[in-house]
Amino acid sequence: MKFPRMVKIGQSFPSLGLADLTGELNRVLSQSNLRDSIKPGMLVGITAGSRGIANITELLRVLAGHIRSLGGRPVLLGAMGSHGGGNPVGQAELLGSLGITEHATGAEVICSAETVVIGSAFYGDIYLATSALACDAVIVINRVKPHTSFHGDIESGLLKMLAVGLGGPAGAASLHRSHPNLLSRAVAEAGMAVLKACPVVLGLAIVEDAHEATSKIVAVKPEDFFETEKNLLSESRRYLPGLPAAEIDVLIVDEIGKNFSGTGMDTNVIGRLRIQGAPEPETPSIKRIIALDVAAQAHGNAYGIGLADFTTLRLACKFDRESAYLNALTSTFIQRAMMPMTLPDDREALKAALRSLSGIAPQDVRMMRIHNTLHLSEMLVTENLHKEISDSPHIKTLGPPHEIDFGPDGNLPPF
Incomplete structure (x- = not known):
């Protein structure tokens, strides 16, 4: 299977952080x-x-x-x-x-x-x-x-x-x-x-x-x-940061975890709720989501993995079912703790996601890869998506198009 080429981009957001955090908190407390x-x-x-x-x-x-x-x-x-x-x-x-x-x-x-x-x-x-x-x-x-x-x-x-x-x-x-x-x-x-x-x-x-x-x-x-x-x-x-495109065929999320969002992946970012009786958001519209791993800071609690369609064996092996199931049963949003299709590595997960898209050739897929749903200032997008969004004043191209490169273990290297 021939994968589409990707382009690294930067997404700019207003920077409003306090210059003197301690000083501001002391001022607020004194008043x-x-x-x-x-x-x-x-x-x-x-x-x-x-x-x-x-x-x-x-x-x-x-x-x-x-x-x-x-x-x-x-x-x-x-x-x-x-x-x-x-x-x-x-x-x-x-x-x-x-x-x-x-x-x-x-x-x-x-x-x-x-x-x-x-x-x-x-x-x-x-x-x-x-x-x-x-x-x-x-x-x-x-x-x-x-x-x-x-x-x-x-x-x-x-x-x-x-x-x-x-x-x-x-x-x-x-x-x-x-x-x-x-x-x-x-x-x-x-x-x-x-x-x-x-x-x-x-x-x-x-x-x-x-x-x-x-x-x-x-x-x-x-x-x-x-x-x-x-x-x-x-x-x-x-x-609230978001994705730079509203229509995406495949979204690759390197890591999920409660350190990024209470639902592992921020539902406001991915446009999925998976709550019985609640309507799904209209945007963004993402056909397939691949969750590659769970962050170390989440201690195996991959609650929210049910928001994805595909995942990897390495995430499944780290999955702390007790913690995730407790979250799901407490909230009653049980679908969020359900394990999606699990593939041996990143390459096979991506291949499965692409094969599942009826009528879309792999080279034509509109794909995006992010670190997680909290940090969205840098990401990878396919050339067709890059062409659509590159004129935006909030988007900066950070490198030339490149082939998707998997390591010897079949997993994607960090970007």
């Missing part, structure tokens, strides 16, 4: 009047989630230092729902892989799956971690961005950290009993209920640009969580 809420000797919990938030270690370190300067005793509360296998050991390991440790942040890390019911929502019981209730004050920190499974006024952010993150495995499972179309409402309702039951004194909302750089830090009073997060979500949507 937040935390001194009125945190008194000497108070135990202050800081939420620590499982998402790969940029600069999270530095942000937590500075925040913990500020709390100590007020006389408080900061601790980090593992807040990740059912992630990390839904158990304290797995949660601590996952946080450690993100650099969130006591040594790096200066605050003890507390991971626990113990929760209590603090109320009810339209979908069922609302849960809250006992570790949060044991604190004298709680500060919620999270990135605000579009979610990969649902859309609405509230998606990923402070309220979801409260509703799902601090809800533990039981809270996550309860909330996900909602119909997919009602998940935004569920997060908002549960998050507001937890806000009233938990001693939350402040929220720190983070917005990142398309380069995964921290572009804004906003201190949010508890009574302003809903409206502020709603506005920041609209802002965040403008920075």
Whole structure:
């Protein structure tokens, strides 16, 4: 089979990262009047989630230092729902892989799956971690961005950290009993209920640009969580990176993993949800997706592999079914954990994908290769796709067309 030639391109996005992250966070904290809420000797919990938030270690370190300067005793509360296998050991390991440790942040890390019911929502019981209730004050920190499974006024952010993150495995499972179309409402309702039951004194909302750089830090009073997060979500949507073409025959994804997206591959990027009862996005339209490997930072949790059509034996051998299945059963989006057609290596996976495209000759296929769905500043595209998009001011050609080269093991080398 003759494969089409590829061209390396760069895709430019506005760079909005803060020049002095520590200085900005200190400025925000100094204006937040935390001194009125945190008194000497108070135990202050800081939420620590499982998402790969940029600069999270530095942000937590500075925040913990500020709390100590007020006389408080900061601790980090593992807040990740059912992630990390839904158990304290797995949660601590996952946080450690993100650099969130006591040594790096200066605050003890507390991971626990113990929760209590603090109320009810339209979908069922609302849960809250006992570790949060044991604190004298709680500060919620999270990135605000579009979610990969649902859309609405509230998606990923402070309220979801409260509703799902601090809800533990039981809270996550309860909330996900909602119909997919009602998940935004569920997060908002549960998050507001937890806000009233938990001693939350402040929220720190983070917005990142398309380069995964921290572009804004906003201190949010508890009574302003809903409206502020709603506005920041609209802002965040403008920075969401995407693919430079809406119609693609084959998309090759070098790595998937929860360090890139909660669904392994960002559904906003690939245009696939695979949620029963929820309509699929109209764009982008991708006929076949090949997931080649799972990132080392994901520790084998290849949840989201069911969004692909083809994969490789090396990914399948690393697949931590226990963690992925727990995510799938908790969310109820079971198709996302289903293993697609598995081929011995990259070459055979690509050949299978091309053979499956009825009526499209391999040399005419419109194909794209990306590192992952988070880092989209560089990619490979076929010559026909390059011709279509090269006139865009956001696209830069980084090299001449070249043949697809497989290593002796049949796998593609990094690009």
